[in-house]
Amino acid sequence: MDNSAVQSQRSISSISTSNQPHDAAGSSSNPSEFVNHGLLLWNQTRQQWLGNRKSKEKAQVREPTISWNATYESLLGTSKPFPHPVPLPEMVDFLVDVWEQEGLYD
Numbered sequence: 001m002d003n004s005a006v007q008s009q010r011s012i013s014s015i016s017t018s019n020q021p022h023d024a025a026g027s028s029s030n031p032s033e034f035v036n037h038g039l040l041l042w043n044q045t046r047q048q049w050l051g052n053r054k055s056k057e058k059a060q061v062r063e064p065t066i067s068w069n070a071t072y073e074s075l076l077g078t079s080k081p082f083p084h085p086v087p088l089p090e091m092v093d094f095l096v097d098v099w100e101q102e103g104l105y106d
Contacts, residue, residue, distance in 0.1 A: 066090055072098045 065086045066075065075082075075094070099105035 062087075064090060066094050070094070 065082075065084055096105055
């Protein structure tokens with residue numbers, strides 16, 4: 001195995017073990033094992049951002065932001081910003097519907 005493959009393997013093993021608890025210094029049970037401290041910090045920060053979001057999302061049913069009779073031109077034919085943020089899944093569904101109607105998406 002060349003050096004880049006070894007580094008890659010170490011990175012993969014650190015990702016798969018990143019959910020295992022580490023002490024305050026960040027050391028693991030195997031001192032020669034690579035620990036990606038940036039990934040650990042990112043995962044902790046991400047959990048703080050998300051909080052207990054999954055249970056909130058399940059309980060909350062949102063009305064669609066995009067009107068059922070909206071057209072591509074009415075939404076994207078202007079440079080004006082949307083009055084409210086449009087959730088990405090809703091925009092993707094809208095675009096796929098438009099592209100299917102126009103024969104652009106198979």
